[in-house]
Amino acid sequence: MNRPANPPMPINFHANVRRVVANPVLRASFRGAMDFLTAKRATQFPDANAFETLRAQGEQIRQYALSRLPDLLEQLETNLTRNGIQVHWAQTPDEACRLIIDIASRAGGGLVVKGKSMVSEEIELNHALEAAGISALESDMGEYIVQLAGEKPSHIIMPAIHKTKEEIARLFADKVPGVEYTNSVDELIQIGRRVLRDKFRDTRVGLSGVNVAVAETGTLCLVENEGNGRMCTTVPDVHIAITGIEKVVEKLEHVPPLMTLLTRSATGQAITTYFNWISSPRRDGEMDGPKEVHLVLLDNGRSTAYADERLRATLQCIRCGACMNHCPVYARVGGHAYGTTYPGPIGKIVSPHMLGLEATRDLVTASSLCGACGEVCPVKIPIPDLLLQLRQQSQGHSKAPQLPGAGSGHKTLQSIAYRLFAGLYSRPALYRIFGLLATRLRAFSPNQQGAWTRSRVPLRPAGHSLHERMKSRNGAKVK
Amino acid sequence: MSVALNEVRSYPAKPGDVYLFGTCVLDLFDPDAGVSAASLLENSNISVHYPQDQTCCGQPAYTSGFPDAARQVAARQLHLFAENWPIVVPSGSCAGMMRHHWPRLFEDDPALGPLAASIAARVFELTEFLLHVVKATWPQTGANERVVLHTSCTARREMGTHLSARALLAQIPNVELVLQDHETECCGFGGAFSVKHPEISAAMASDKIEAIEATGAATMISADGGCLLNLNGTLEKRGSTLRGQHIASYLWQHAKDAA
Numbered sequence: 247m248n249r250p251a252n253p254p255m256p257i258n259f260h261a262n263v264r265r266v267v268a269n270p271v272l273r274a275s276f277r278g279a280m281d282f283l284t285a286k287r288a289t290q291f292p293d294a295n296a297f298e299t300l301r302a303q304g305e306q307i308r309q310y311a312l313s314r315l316p317d318l319l320e321q322l323e324t325n326l327t328r329n330g331i332q333v334h335w336a337q338t339p340d341e342a343c344r345l346i347i348d349i350a351s352r353a354g355g356g357l358v359v360k361g362k363s364m365v366s367e368e369i370e371l372n373h374a375l376e377a378a379g380i381s382a383l384e385s386d387m388g389e390y391i392v393q394l395a396g397e398k399p400s401h402i403i404m405p406a407i408h409k410t411k412e413e414i415a416r417l418f419a420d421k422v423p424g425v426e427y428t429n430s431v432d433e434l435i436q437i438g439r440r441v442l443r444d445k446f447r448d449t450r451v452g453l454s455g456v457n458v459a460v461a462e463t464g465t466l467c468l469v470e471n472e473g474n475g476r477m478c479t480t481v482p483d484v485h486i487a488i489t490g491i492e493k494v495v496e497k498l499e500h501v502p503p504l505m506t507l508l509t510r511s512a513t514g515q516a517i518t519t520y521f522n523w524i525s526s527p528r529r530d531g532e533m534d535g536p537k538e539v540h541l542v543l544l545d546n547g548r549s550t551a552y553a554d555e556r557l558r559a560t561l562q563c564i565r566c567g568a569c570m571n572h573c574p575v576y577a578r579v580g581g582h583a584y585g586t587t588y589p590g591p592i593g594k595i596v597s598p599h600m601l602g603l604e605a606t607r608d609l610v611t612a613s614s615l616c617g618a619c620g621e622v623c624p625v626k627i628p629i630p631d632l633l634l635q636l637r638q639q640s641q642g643h644s645k646a647p648q649l650p651g652a653g654s655g656h657k658t659l660q661s662i663a664y665r666l667f668a669g670l671y672s673r674p675a676l677y678r679i680f681g682l683l684a685t686r687l688r689a690f691s692p693n694q695q696g697a698w699t700r701s702r703v704p705l706r707p708a709g710h711s712l713h714e715r716m717k718s719r720n721g722a723k724v725k
Numbered sequence: 726m727s728v729a730l731n732e733v734r735s736y737p738a739k740p741g742d743v744y745l746f747g748t749c750v751l752d753l754f755d756p757d758a759g760v761s762a763a764s765l766l767e768n769s770n771i772s773v774h775y776p777q778d779q780t781c782c783g784q785p786a787y788t789s790g791f792p793d794a795a796r797q798v799a800a801r802q803l804h805l806f807a808e809n810w811p812i813v814v815p816s817g818s819c820a821g822m823m824r825h826h827w828p829r830l831f832e833d834d835p836a837l838g839p840l841a842a843s844i845a846a847r848v849f850e851l852t853e854f855l856l857h858v859v860k861a862t863w864p865q866t867g868a869n870e871r872v873v874l875h876t877s878c879t880a881r882r883e884m885g886t887h888l889s890a891r892a893l894l895a896q897i898p899n900v901e902l903v904l905q906d907h908e909t910e911c912c913g914f915g916g917a918f919s920v921k922h923p924e925i926s927a928a929m930a931s932d933k934i935e936a937i938e939a940t941g942a943a944t945m946i947s948a949d950g951g952c953l954l955n956l957n958g959t960l961e962k963r964g965s966t967l968r969g970q971h972i973a974s975y976l977w978q979h980a981k982d983a984a
């Protein structure tokens with residue numbers, strides 16, 4: 247078995263699931279939110295053929311970029327540097343946090359105001375900043391709510407989707423000084439906005455994610471709806487952007503198809519309210535903009551996925567969240583149950599290379615392989631196929647290069663069960679005897695059949711198998 | 726060679742002979758559906774050959790991460806279809822395994838690889854075969870009836886045969902097919918998923934059942950035995966009187982009633 251030096255503990259997915267499934271309010275709230283998002287997306291892709299054409303283009307752009315990833319990253323670094331953007335490489339979350347803490351400390355920032363960035367969640371930046379004596383303030387409304395509550399995002403696009411309006415109202419009244427309880431959405435937004443405006447003015451360091459980095463021009467693209475992203479990247483003296491190494495494309499012309507797919511798939515918008523193109527720090531003679539721009543490029547297992555021909559497809563992801571919005575499992579358990587930064591179908595296929603297969607062993611099995619995720623993925627990641635691959639690796643049955651923790655899903659009883667299955671179902675004569683016994687002894691079928699009978703009646707064979715009945719018939723005709 | 730997913734399939738002319746691959750689920754738990762499938766084909770003057778050495782497509786092991794066990798089982802089926810006849814499978818899930826996953830399972834095997842690929846090209850799910858190849862039709866029979874159809878995810882997304890089941894039912898003049906809320910959503914079966922993640926599976930099944938019951942239809946049909954094991958087992962446990970029926974049994978009953 248291939249284990250990392252200190253493998254993270256397996257995520258207690260089953261216990262998390264039991265908590266959510268037993269909570270009808272939470273379940274109904276997730277279901278309603280997912281229905282809303284899927285309906286909005288559907289209005290943006292009214293024509294199935296047009297969607298297929300567009301997503302084939304998205305897939306090609308991402309696959310092409312990945313096929314040239316090392317070259318494009320070098321080209322990106324060269325062009326960003328030429329534009330005055332400083333590039334930093336981080337192999338691990340710790341390295342990324344240290345780089346950001348160093349930059350923030352040098353800038354004299356006791357406070358970092360953050361735009362929405364899932365990679366910053368992935369490296370648990372807020373904890374690291376706090377440990378270094380630097381405060382972090384989330385400026386995306388959803389992230390701000392989650393931070394006030396001391397929680398983590400439950401969705402990559404809608405971080406606070408697990409919260410009801412009333413819960414948010416109570417949270418604001420409890421945690422924001424001088425705020426009375428109100429459950430008016432408009433007022434709640436205005437409260438958040440007021441708090442954040444003051445902070446933007448005072449802080450020296452802003453942090454953001456990146457949706458696409460363009461190698462040929464050295465440009466960072468960022469989409470958002472609240473304007474907080476533009477504030478974070480333009481008002482403070484120093485802007486730090488952080489992203490995964492997979493987010494690069496070669497040409498500027500590759501951006502529009504990807505962003506069209508991203509915003510339509512994510513929030514059902516043809517375009518977001520703000521589309522930021524970050525191409526340099528403030529130039530001589532310019533009145534505004536940051537004096538320094540930094541980009542931190544994070545690996546954290548991505549090069550491991552890259553080395554595996556099949557798992558490489560996980561790096562095509564543009565983080566739209568459509569797979570979780572359409573996932574029947576996500577809709578019932580919500581994002582926190584996964585215990586990973588990225589929940590839902592995409593989380594099941596990207597978390598193994600970040601955390602190893604041991605920590606995520608219950609995630610790769612938590613799918614009925616219904617295929618809804620693969621059907622809506624705007625860059626055609628074959629998510630169900632990749633889950634199959636990861637299940638093989640988890641059982642130690644894959645010929646592909648192994649992820650850390652390969653084989654950790656192995657359970658002796660399960661292996662025996664499948665060995666018995668293979669032995670019985672590959673011996674037709676023996677199988678027919680089994681069928682005869684199972685049908686003749688049907689009255690003796692056990693009433694308790696493990697997890698199956700918790701919500702279902704026991705399986706009981708018919709009186710005669712199809713094998714028997716087909717042997718003794720001479721065709722049927724009614725006309 | 727492997728068969729592309731969601732391709733537009735061209736169908737052969739009606740043959741004189743077919744193989745029936747009955748599936749392990751129907752073999753033990755719903756043999757009536759298997760016999761009905763054979764009867765529907767025979768009623769259209771097709772000779773049905775049921776190889777007695779068939780067992781299972783191997784999918785349970787395959788989807789659980791045990792490709793060697795799946796290969797061992799699937800390899801035993803590959804020699805059962807020597808004649809160049811269509812292989813009809815009364816399940817979108819098993820047909821999907823045979824048509825799309827067998828070629829991948831044997832892609833590195835110089836002997837069995839080409840055999841698996843040639844078999845894959847001859848695999849047809851029952852409803853697509855009845856609609857596109859047999860071109861079966863049903864005369865008006867009985868009283869008007871509201872029917873709700875549950876489509877398996879493999880039929881919908883891997884085989885693309887959800888529309889053929891729908892089209893077959895739409896041909897029966899007195900049948901009104903009603904839609905359920907969240908029509909395209911999984912029933913929560915997923916093979917081993919149903920016992921590895923029983924809470925999630927049960928939540929999905931109960932939501933599916935509530936959506937089906939809300940249609941008010943007295944008849945529930947599916948073209949997949951796995952979904953029916955899950956849904957019927959849950960319905961019975963809940964004390965509901967509704968039971969799902971395999972589409973083969975339903976159609977054969979109609980054919981007999983019309984005669």
